[in-house]
Amino acid sequence: MLISAKVNQLIQTIALASLSTAACFNPGGMALPTLSTEGSETAAGSTPGDPSVTTDTPGSSASTEAPGPTTGLTTGSPETTTEVMATTCVLSCGDASTTSSTRPPETGEETTAECVGDCTPRKVFATLQTFTGDFLAGRSDPLIAADKLCQTEAEDASLAGDFIPWIGTNESSPSTRLDLTFHGPYELVVVNANLPAVVVAHGTAGLLSGTLQHAIDADASGQTIASSTEAWTGTLPNGESSDLHCAGWSVMTGSGTKGSITATDGAWTEAPPPGGCQGARRLYCIQT
Numbered sequence: 001m002l003i004s005a006k007v008n009q010l011i012q013t014i015a016l017a018s019l020s021t022a023a024c025f026n027p028g029g030m031a032l033p034t035l036s037t038e039g040s041e042t043a044a045g046s047t048p049g050d051p052s053v054t055t056d057t058p059g060s061s062a063s064t065e066a067p068g069p070t071t072g073l074t075t076g077s078p079e080t081t082t083e084v085m086a087t088t089c090v091l092s093c094g095d096a097s098t099t100s101s102t103r104p105p106e107t108g109e110e111t112t113a114e115c116v117g118d119c120t121p122r123k124v125f126a127t128l129q130t131f132t133g134d135f136l137a138g139r140s141d142p143l144i145a146a147d148k149l150c151q152t153e154a155e156d157a158s159l160a161g162d163f164i165p166w167i168g169t170n171e172s173s174p175s176t177r178l179d180l181t182f183h184g185p186y187e188l189v190v191v192n193a194n195l196p197a198v199v200v201a202h203g204t205a206g207l208l209s210g211t212l213q214h215a216i217d218a219d220a221s222g223q224t225i226a227s228s229t230e231a232w233t234g235t236l237p238n239g240e241s242s243d244l245h246c247a248g249w250s251v252m253t254g255s256g257t258k259g260s261i262t263a264t265d266g267a268w269t270e271a272p273p274p275g276g277c278q279g280a281r282r283l284y285c286i287q288t
Contacts, residue, residue, distance in 0.1 A: 122287035133246030133277025150285035157220035166284035168241030175239030191222035210237035237266035246277035
């Protein structure tokens with residue numbers, strides 16, 4: 001009996017200590033859950049390890065749920081670091097060589113890479129009119145005056161769009177004036193719209209490559225030009241200005257770089273020897 005009494009006294013002491021400890025973590029005085037040793041269920045009525053168990057904390061409506069599958073991309077947290085991979089943009093225009101570029105998508109967004117450039121065909125032609133080497137003499141704005149020479153013939157032939165001449169001076173050159181993002185075909189004007197397109201070059205890069213797929217041997221109406229015809233260029237095969245351009249196409253003395261209308265190699269824009277500035281030659285016109 002003495003032993004039994006001491007055991008009961010020890011149990012009561014432990015119970016009181018437990019209640020005191022629980023009170024430290026339950027300052028609101030809320031009823032504490034009743035522990036049960038029957039079965040394997042918890043006081044919340046669910047089995048251990050059940051992911052649907054929620055634990056409410058006094059003064060808080062938050063609940064803890066089992067984590068679901070992750071996507072590998074977390075947004076909305078300043079502590080989160082998200083790795084953004086660059087996407088590849090591939091632009092292919094018909095038979096043109098594929099051009100690629102990269103740009104990063106917006107953080108946290110699924111994006112489709114957009115290519116910079118245009119595949120719509122653009123026209124090229126040689127002028128019907130011929131000019132001596134001083135065709136820009138006395139012009140207050142030589143560049144605008146030069147553009148008008150091509151634009152007038154394009155409009156007379158009912159061609160849409162803007163056209164500029166393939167000429168170089170000390171101030172400008174085709175390599176600086178043409179749209180370097182254009183990857184579509186440059187085509188000759190054809191007499192009949194039902195005829196197949198005649199591709200001269202694929203993209204501005206093709207024009208600046210030094211060779212053409214077809215000579216620029218037709219005018220704005222699509223009429224073929226005689227094989228012995230030449231054009232003033234003042235331009236090297238890479239599109240940069242040469243040192244020979246009849247003093248900015250303002251004099252009839254000296255010489256200027258010229259091209260052969262029927263050539264497809266570098267001679268299409270730089271055919272030796274240079275031509276005398278007093279000679280009359282055509283211009284190449286390029287749609288921009």
